[in-house]
Amino acid sequence: MKITILNGDLETKNSDFSDYIENLVKQFQVNNNIVDVFHLKKMELSYCHGCWNCWWKNPGLCSTKDDAEIIFKSYINSDFVLFASPLYVGFTSSSLKKISDRLIVLLHPYIEIRNKESHHTKRYKNYPDFGLLIKEENDTDKEDIQILNDIYDRFAINFHCKKRYLKSVNFNTVKEIVNASCNI
């Protein structure tokens, strides 16, 4: 399988979370997967400016020229994506949210009714399913997990795919993440 990992850790050095991700990458590779891993905070990545150039000027292409292009390519050509981030004030990091916004380039502006709601149609034939890997905060509670599940389920509807799981580095081993990701 080809796997893309988007690591939203805002800490760029000495981080347990990123160490965990590193171990996870190794474990994926041992199992013969091809892994692209991006530590977003270490890259040059702007936020989405909402210019719609990707929808009506250069269809399918983002006009903001930075490191995002390799992420778009990796994402859309993967079999599975892992959104990985410690929680900050109850949600995945701003780095991860910024790149998630920019994934809109992968959709079509046209609108259809799906799930009885308005949504954008596909630009690509296939979109990868994803998993969500978090690190809880001290005050994370059931309500926060519910909110995360809901929002990422919405993301899955928008991005023509399925959310396979939400897991946490606090409770799940690297092995468990690998199994959950590769058991299709």
Next chain:
Amino acid sequence: MQVVIFNGSPRRKKSNTKLLINSFLSGYKKVIDTKVPVYYIASLNKKEELLYAYKNAKTVIIFFPLYTDMMPGIVKEFFEDISKIKNSERKKIAFVVQSGFPEAYQSIFVEKYLEKLAKRLKLDYIGTIIKGGVEGIKLMPSWMTKELFTNFSSLGEYFAKNNEFDEEINSKLRKPYKMSKIKRNLFSIISKTGLTNFYWNGNLKRNKAYEKRHNHPYAQKWSH
């Protein structure tokens, strides 16, 4: 400082959010004749100034567009920043979420997050206004947007009087909550005529990009 408004749109001065804030303030000013400061969260080079304004405000209203079912990344960053600020006294916070899709339902999940955020940051939560169908308001003739702007003006007027949102207007703005079966059927009929894509096609043609509309440049060759 009393009330401070933050505009969370990445489009800043060209945003739909700005138009809604202007209407809100026109009503607000009918009651309280002071200038309410408006800050742009996307002005990242003014971060210090923004955080200072936040720290000193008694009431904060944050307006933002829905981005992939949540607040935009820059607004998330703002939340991370303000979570590090120690509030000297209790502060009130309110939100206005506006979106492209018409259904208010699309924004009720971020609403739950916002309510929880206020609790987490120990702020008094005033509430959240939700308004769908806002993309394109700049191109609409004034008769189409009149009601929207009037509602936002009334919202501002009520807010100036009560430091709260008018629940009646809030529920009015939340319509449609979901697409009714009739609307959905109508949509599928109209979409066969291409009319539902009118806004996008018009812009694609204007930019001479219509022929390229289905491009998928990031796919590897063998996958398509």
